Amino acid sequence: MQRVNIIGAGKVGRTLMTLVAAAPELELGDVLGRKPLDGSNATAAVGAGRGVTGIGDLRPAELWVLSVPDDRIEPLAAELAERLDRRSTTQTASVIHCSGFLSSDVLTPLRALGWSVASCHPVLGFADPHLAAARFPGTLCAVEGDPAAARCAEGLVTALGGLPFAVDPERKALYHAAAVFSNNFATVLQALAQEAWAEAGVAPDIAARLGNSLLAGAAESVARLGPAEALTGPAARGDQNVLQRQRASVAEWRADAGPLYDTLSRMARQLKTDGVTGP
Template sequence: MVRVNIVGAGKVGQTLMLMMAGLDGVIVQDVLSQRRESALRATELAKTGRAVDRIADMRAADLWLLTVPDDRIAGVAEKLAGSAAPGIAVHCSGFLSSAVLGPLGAAGWQVASCHPVLSFADPQSAAQQFAGTYCAVEGDSAAVQAITDLVARMGGTPFAVNAQQKALYHAAAVFSNNFAVVVQGIAQDAWAAAGVPQDVAKALGDKLLGGAAANVARLGPQAALTGPAARGDTEVLDAQGAAVTAWHPEAGQAYRVLSDLGWRLKQTGTTKGDA
């Protein structure tokens, strides 16, 4: 039986609790959050675990999952190092490496990080979508093995990531997901400014984004890229860039930078200039 304690009962913690609640051989023991009400809601939602008020109230466990915001991980590690017997601790930040758990490592713990590449806007939806989710893992060998086994049992796909490049790794996820959403927002604003009806603009965005995603998945970014930047059509790029800048200066800057990167990607297969 793998005994798991949860520190942090937010959306990530709730999702993982929902996933573990149905696993044989895994038991969620104690759940701690900044507010007891949050821990209680999490245990009620997942129908597992016991809400507690302090780290000192938490029982010994085989695995501690620290699902708190990034700026609280180090502080929780310090408190845990001084309050509990050494074990295995894993945080779920995509930006920070396992090194942030240094106080635990110094106290004899095995530590790791595990970042599920998934939107946690709604824990129940996230739990339903978790199967096949890629999870970036790095850290001490015993901790990596423990969290890798648990992720696999929950239906996720663990993979190794360079601990020294966690910030770059997470930035890649931001480019792939968050910034793609921002770009769609710019497109919707531009269509509105051009007089395109809202329902048509939405349909256009859905169709183009869906097609782009399918082509990238099938062909890769270089082959999937089309449009004036891919063709090197400088007259269109210059005129269109000026029009966008006149309408929305910040979007105009983005248009010019992305056009330059697009041309480079099409010619070389990479956006980096020193390739």
């Protein structure tokens, strides 16, 4: 059985804790949060693991997972390397972080101690840890790093029911931007649509139903047909009269939304005609 220590008891950390605790071949080890009681509170909620209050309390484990915000990963790796070195530990292990933006190279201080390092980014929304844990089976997870740690990350993903895939560490910023386009910006566009419907006098409950229905239909069509074939609307049809009048209406409502409508309409038209959104 492989012991897994987790540093970071936020939404991603709690999701992983729940999944690790439920995996027969894994053991949830020590959990360290940002605040002294975060680890204990998180392990109590999951019913497994041991919450600790500081790095010095962390016991050895075969795999360490850093589920902390991006800007904390590099300093945390440096602190871990310093503290573990001071303890004169002879254990070598694998350590992974969960950032979709940063490569495994930010863990270099631990690599210098003989540890194997990697990154593992689950392509999943973690707004609700309970929902994220329930939806995790089948989730694609981007993995890159040293061979030993990458194998550990792939094994972890598989044990949790996910599907690992390789990503180029030199292109992680672009890879993560793609996820932002696919998920975060789609959410922003849904909010913008809700606001536009409200301005047009549509009742909030009806606007919510409209957005949910259209989004679900779009997701189903893209999954079945691909983006180019799934695309509909005035840009896909090349209806310039509608596009011009809609753009004017949008710009009158919100000046910052007019150029956005123009850009997305141009990309939509090119996607429909050429199969790509740009040159």
